[in-house]
Amino acid sequence: MTTIKDIAKVAGVSVTTVSRALNGYSDVSNKTRQRIMDVAKELNYSPNTVARSLVMKKSKTIGLLVSNMNRDGVKDNFTFEVLCGINQASADSEYDLVLFSTTSTKQREKTYTQLCRERRVDGVIIQGIRTDDPYLEEVVESDIPCVLIDIPIESNTVGYVTTDNVAGARDAVKHLIDRGHMKIGMINGHSHADVSIRRLQGYREALYEHSLDIRMDWVRTGDFVEDKAEEATLELLKEYPEITALFCASDLMAFGAIKAIKRIGKRVPEDIAVIGYDDILLASYASPTLSTIRQDKYRLGWEAALLLIGMLEGEATQHARIIDTELILRESSN
């Protein structure tokens, strides 16, 4: 493997000059620069970014802390779309991504901070962790620049990107109200997700604005899991057969809810209308097709990466980005 030392020897200059020439500094004559470039090409030289990182104390690398990258997570296109957005944005800025291996059982041996410091990433993007994750606090308190997806924490070194969950949920519920529904239940995620709290708030606001009763007993928890949502829906509808519409805090849970509705012999949307949240790919393929609130997941990742890079390069004036959502009408609420 050729080094700048080899180049220096062949070109008959010092390593400093080689370094400067290769890095495009101005204080090197065009003649020598050309010669050095030629030798480099001839010797098939590739710079050693490891050595460079060591001395520069920068790695041009972004760490990725992502949950669900295991056998169970394969259904979750959400994560992948976010990943694609991150990837594209960092590619454009010439940052590489390192995916931390945090899925195994021994995951907890090392904290996120240790991982980041050991690998000397310049910054980190965190997606899919719960707000009660014991290490979240640690990351936030460390001085590692960090962008959180869907967890609104902001500081000097911490930023976040999320969608407008209150507005999204409000739109969803308003739509159901517009369709004439007055008894609207909700299947929410779990309380350790910021989005759940906000979507619940949006649900309440919509009901309030239309002077409808807010019955907390009509709000059940499905933990963002299809099966759990199915069970929760079953119970809810047994207790309150008067409910005619359901707002689910994720599309996957909406599918669970629809299964439950079918199980008790009712139809969607004729007997009970359903609207989801996310607009995952399945939503437009399933039967009935699912009305939902679209989140631009790709953009979520894209903005997160842009924000982080902006912070790293000192150009980020503010550390929060809220992305709009969009109401998508399909069969399940029609």
Add this chain to the structure above:
Amino acid sequence: MTTIKDIAKVAGVSVTTVSRALNGYSDVSNKTRQRIMDVAKELNYSPNTVARSLVMKKSKTIGLLVSNMNRDGVKDNFTFEVLCGINQASADSEYDLVLFSTTSTKQREKTYTQLCRERRVDGVIIQGIRTDDPYLEEVVESDIPCVLIDIPIESNTVGYVTTDNVAGARDAVKHLIDRGHMKIGMINGHSHADVSIRRLQGYREALYEHSLDIRMDWVRTGDFVEDKAEEATLELLKEYPEITALFCASDLMAFGAIKAIKRIGKRVPEDIAVIGYDDILLASYASPTLSTIRQDKYRLGWEAALLLIGMLEGEATQHARIIDTELILRESSN
């Protein structure tokens, strides 16, 4: 940021001893080892893997060259599942993953090899590139350990993981034949994918074994793209209305084919039976549900990572792994 130097100073030993103690060498007295560990903890020390990589010439890092990680690729759950498998396996072996940013238009500035050498990855896994990719050859010829997914090339430093595409395709077509179909068309991918070539072969073998005519004009190309498959199917069925069944080389293309069939006013499976390939998540949600050949994509990634790590650590006896497929029967071929 604490270094071993700091620890050495506080513990009153040399850096050598600190290094040895921290790395679990035996020639350090238990007393000093304990003291060093204590100081390290107290100083909140994290080893600098960059420095370590520089001197060790190993990074405990696997490079990932994956196509489709951009806006267009978000529909492609295949890639994500493979990624999850790779992630899990490398996590278990304590390798980190670096995702190379190879999506942008300026992608071609640097070759894969340059990328790998610059980042000093120990090895690389390549997924989703075409066999005519100009840089494939380069990677293969370099001495960087490399595992290819779905491209059967083998050498000292190159291995591959794939499924048994001939058998899979044969099973699919046999199933159609068992159902009584005698005029079976095929919508294939493009010729720069090894899987296309093998699936075509499986198609031919199945027909041959049952003494059915092989009509190459009944095989069309959809480039693995839904829309193109739709067009190709439309043309095929217009020219040969006698066709009663279709084998598609990917589920996405099968959906395109089904759209085409519906467009000409025929029904699936009553008029024309369809079977796909992959078993993507959509296959079980779409309407009609799609019969298909299941590939264990997660396992594909998992095995690829295991194989590469085996090669890196000198324990891989053979460099190829073929994974079985499974016939999944659903409505579209019933």
Add this chain to the structure above:
DNA sequence: GTGAAAGCGCTAACAT
């Protein structure tokens, strides 16, 4: 059992 010294490949003062 422990330490001194060299060096991995590179960048960055500080000369000249």
Add this chain to the structure above:
DNA sequence: ATGTTAGCGCTTTCAC
């Protein structure tokens, strides 16, 4: 415009 020197944090001979 170019070279000398030091050093990033770590591992590894080679002495003692």
